[in-house]
Amino acid sequence: MDAMTHKATMSAADPVTFYGTEVASRLLLGTAQYPSPAILAEAIRASGTEIVTVSLRRESGAAKAGQSFWQLIRDLGVKVLPNTAGCRTVKEAVTTAEMARELFGTPWVKLEVIGEDDTLQPDVFGLVEAARILSRDGFQVFPYTTEDLVVAEKLVSAGCEVLMPWGAPIGSGRGLNNPYGLRSMRAHFPGIPLVVDAGVGLPSHAAAAMELGYDAVLLNTAVAKAGDPVRMARAFAAAIAAGREAVIADPMEVRDMAAPSTPVMGRALLGS
Numbered sequence: 642m643d644a645m646t647h648k649a650t651m652s653a654a655d656p657v658t659f660y661g662t663e664v665a666s667r668l669l670l671g672t673a674q675y676p677s678p679a680i681l682a683e684a685i686r687a688s689g690t691e692i693v694t695v696s697l698r699r700e701s702g703a704a705k706a707g708q709s710f711w712q713l714i715r716d717l718g719v720k721v722l723p724n725t726a727g728c729r730t731v732k733e734a735v736t737t738a739e740m741a742r743e744l745f746g747t748p749w750v751k752l753e754v755i756g757e758d759d760t761l762q763p764d765v766f767g768l769v770e771a772a773r774i775l776s777r778d779g780f781q782v783f784p785y786t787t788e789d790l791v792v793a794e795k796l797v798s799a800g801c802e803v804l805m806p807w808g809a810p811i812g813s814g815r816g817l818n819n820p821y822g823l824r825s826m827r828a829h830f831p832g833i834p835l836v837v838d839a840g841v842g843l844p845s846h847a848a849a850a851m852e853l854g855y856d857a858v859l860l861n862t863a864v865a866k867a868g869d870p871v872r873m874a875r876a877f878a879a880a881i882a883a884g885r886e887a888v889i890a891d892p893m894e895v896r897d898m899a900a901p902s903t904p905v906m907g908r909a910l911l912g913s
């Protein structure tokens with residue numbers, strides 16, 4: 642099947658598969674920083690997401706609050722992708738992942754090993770090492786990485802079946818800082834689910850990621866910190882669906898020079 646025929650048979654409603662689990666929604670949502678648990682729950686519902694990411698640190702912080710938060714997530718019936726947010730060493734990330742597996746009962750882990758304070762960019766050396774350890778131990782790792790292809794190859798060799806390059810620094814809302822790098826990554830890994838994770842600020846950023854052929858988008862701050870998180874969650878869902886629909890529709894080629902969109906033949910008959 643050639644690329645065009647394949648695209649023609651795809652639909653925006655096609656599920657995306659992460660480690661053998663199919664999900665219809667291509668929006669993964671973070672659960673931190675919402676004005677209230679009720680707004681978080683409503684935003685999750687409005688977004689249509691089927692996967693929420695949860696920090697173990699938040700869970701273990703205050704036992705009681707943790708219990709009610711966990712109950713809220715359970716009641717929503719969404720899948721949990723525990724994350725190692727805030728971990729800065731391989732040991733810390735591996736230990737956090739192990740605790741998360743026990744607490745949440747899932748082999749999934751969003752692996753973050755933060756390497757630098759100003760940008761919160763991943764320590765890619767630690768990330769690869771932690772991914773190798775966790776994959777060997779039966780985890781299904783969703784690594785928060787950069788768009789570096791060499792690092793990405795090493796993550797795949799370490800056992801990762803999903804890659805999550807950043808759009809921009811976490812919480813910055815800058816969108817896609819390096820569309821060229823993200824496009825290269827898509828071309829280099831046609832068969833691996835790719836998720837833009839972090840730095841997305843607006844629905845148009847998420848649509849742009851999908852238009853690059855990405856499989857999904859993970860975001861938190863843009864919804865949690867919006868004036869109206871529920872409405873923003875809905876806007877992101879619509880933008881992701883639109884971007885997906887567009888890439889399937891096979892967009893026109895970009896040109897340097899104009900091409901008349903209304904071709905004219907001969908002379909106008911007016912006045913003759």
Ligand SMILES: CC(=O)[C@@H](O)[C@H](O)COP(=O)(O)O
Pocket residue numbers: 671672673694724726751785810811812813814838839840841859860861862863
């Ligand atoms: C919640 C989470 O996992 C974040 O670390 C993630 O990377 C989202 O980043 P934004 O808050 O920039 O969307």
